[in-house]
Amino acid sequence: MRRIVLILITLMITETGGIGLAQAEPTLVHNVQGYHILPEQGLSRFSVLVFDNGKVLESGDNALLEKYPQAEKIDGQGNTLLPGLTDAHGHILELGENLLKVDVRGSQSAAQAAQQVAEFATAHPQQDWVTGHGWNQVLWPDKNYPTAAQLDKTISDSPVFLTRVDVHAAWVNSKALELAGIDKNTPDPQGGQILRDDNGQPTGVLIDNAMGLVSTLLPEQTEQSLNLALNTASEHLLSLGITSVHDAGITQQQAEFYRQQDKAGELSLRIYAMLAASDPQLAQMLEQGPFSSQDDMLVIRSVKGFGDGALGSRGAAMLAPYSDQPHHHGLMVTAEEKLPALFEQVLGHGFQFNFHAIGDKANRLALDNFEQAYKNVGGKALRHRIEHAQVVTLEDIPRFKQLNIIASMQPVHATSDMNMAGDRIGTERLKGAYAWQRFLQQGTVLAAGSDFPVELVNPFHGLHAAVTRQNHKGEPLDGWLPSQRMTLEQALRAFTLDAAYAAHQEQVLGNLTEGKWADFILVDQDIFEVPPERLWQTRALQTWVAGERQD
Known part of the structure; x- marks a missing residue:
């Protein structure tokens, strides 16, 4: 249930015989190591936070204990208090569904993953389809793509559909291929590829x-399944200290579901939803105009566009061929010739456009189309974003600033991809890859997220990756492409104030100044005092949304 507003209103008879209102005193959290980012001053510290009616009254030092003597006092026990963290690029319902599926993320081989699938199928015999997520052939000894035959050895009677860790590829068994009618004669769809053996x-x-x-054959979503997915995901996100998510690409059905949940007061997590540009009902959704609930729990004012695929599966669209696959340039999920009309449609309706672009070709196409759309329909002030911006040519990076484009990037992608990115694109193109400092130093706003469930949700993994560019084993020793590391202050800003800015919400979220929602977390270690290599071990102890504890 959504947090109950922290005002207790009681009727009382005034001295004049009239009816008056008595309001509960504010709440005061003290004995904390508080940190947040102020727009001009940067990092600011405090030890006391006071809030009422779900919003911050002020933060400061122990003098506030005397200023609010009647306040309900909560002892923070010396723990660190931070603004609630925002994941600026995630997939909420997909996360909820994945938490209810077989997870093969930790598998060490295709055979092990296939065995996990078989065990899951045995434990869930009521499911017609076995679905799951997380395989990554790059981490397996042979680094080869898996095959249907490997799944068939452990499960052949039920169809299997397993998405790769980046959600840009699926591994299926022969039963699934049969049901879909996919055989030697099936052509590749536009923007997609059926991997084939030497015999086709x-x-x-x-x-x-x-x-x-x-995927079109998978069981359809129902209100019941959406409810289960949302509740499962929300509980998980809040437990990790995430109070707001920019949901990157929802269907009309999901948008209506979110509206219903908001109207019923059932949202426990703030959602900044992006309409999926691929939805057949996009035009109708745009005609509805932007939506924002009064308590800022749900905002729908942006569209997620789909550019190219992912680097790991060589689907990212590149200007030059892949270094490890000559003559292959990746692919565009949305046909290049359809982009101008799409950009003008979204911007023309006054919606922010958040365009998925990983390869340097996809990023250039996005920049080109934003530039042209500004000339034709305007909309430069709408804070448009390029989602991922992973590989960008050095000459295109300044265009982000010139075109007022926000770089919505996921720090954990760098540490996940560092074992294969060099092989895919070579040393020269790495200069513009995962180039956080290049963007920040030119004044481009960087909003940070994780792209869950592609990556694990934990935002402290993101902070750790941003600051160290290392895995959890401390590898490589000096960090991968270390010149692009963020400072911890920059990283915290990207997960709080600048993530709020990227959603047009910096006036109500992002830090804990007067009048903003009292969204905050208490964590078990002081992130500004512990060694950077320990940042990923930080745990959220309490999570508060609008002054109400959620954990």
Whole structure:
């Protein structure tokens, strides 16, 4: 249930015989190591936070204990208090669904993953389809894509659909291929690829739009399944200290579901939802105009566009061929010739456009189309974003600033990709890859997220990756491409104030100044005092949304 506003209103008879209102005293959290980012001053510290009616009254030192003697006092026991963290690029309902599926993220081989699938199927015999997520052939000894035959050895009677860790490829068994009618004669769909063996037979891996050949057969979402997914995801996100998520690409059905949940007061997590540009009902959704609830729990004023695929599956659209696959340039999920009309449609309706672009070609196409759309329909002030901005040519990076484009980036992608990015694109193109400091130093706003469930949700993994560019083992020793590391202050800003700015919400979220929502967390270690290599071990102890404890 949504937090209950912290005002107790009682009727009382005034001295004049009239009816008056008596309001509860504010709440005061003290004995904390508080940190937040102020727009001009930067990092600011405090030891006391006071809030009432779900919003911050002020933060400061122990003098506030005397200023608010009647306040309900909560002892923070010396723990660190931070603004609630925002994940600026995640997929809430997909996360909830994945938490209810087989997770093969930790598998050490295709055979092990197939065995996990079989065990899950045995434990859940009521499911017609076995679905799951998380495989990554790059981490397996042979680094080869898996095959349907490997799944068939452990499960052949039920269809299987497993998304890769980046959600840009799917691994299916022969039963799924049969049900979808995919065989040697099936053509690759536009923006997708069916991997094939030397004889032209499908191997069982489907890239990008080819996944739709099978995914359309999966059981449809219902209100009951959406409720379960949302509640499961929200509980998980809040437990990790995330109080707001920019949900990157929702359907019309999901948008209506969110509106219903908001109207019923059932949202426990703030959602900044992006409408999926691929939804057939996009025009109708745009005609509805932007939506924002009075308590800022749900905002719908942006669109998620789909550019290219992912680097790991060689689907990212590149200007030059892949270094490890000559003559292959990746692919565009949305056809290049359709982009101008799409950009003008979204901007023309006054919606922010958040465009997925990983490869340098996709990023250039996004920048080109923003520039042209500004000339034709305007909209430069809408704070448009490029989601991921992973590989950008050095000459295109300044265009982000010139075109007022926000770089919505995920620090954990760098540490996940560092074991293969060099192989994919070579040393020269790495100069513009995961280039956080290049963006920050030119004044580009950087909003940070995780892209869950592609990556694990934990935001402290993101802070750690941003500051160290190392994995949890401290590798590589000096960090991968260390010149692009963020400072901890920059990273915290990207997960709080600048993430709020990227959602047009910096006036109500992002730090704990007067009048903003009292969204905050208490964590078990002082992130500004512990060694950077320990940042990922930080745990959220309490999570508060609008002055109400959620954990």
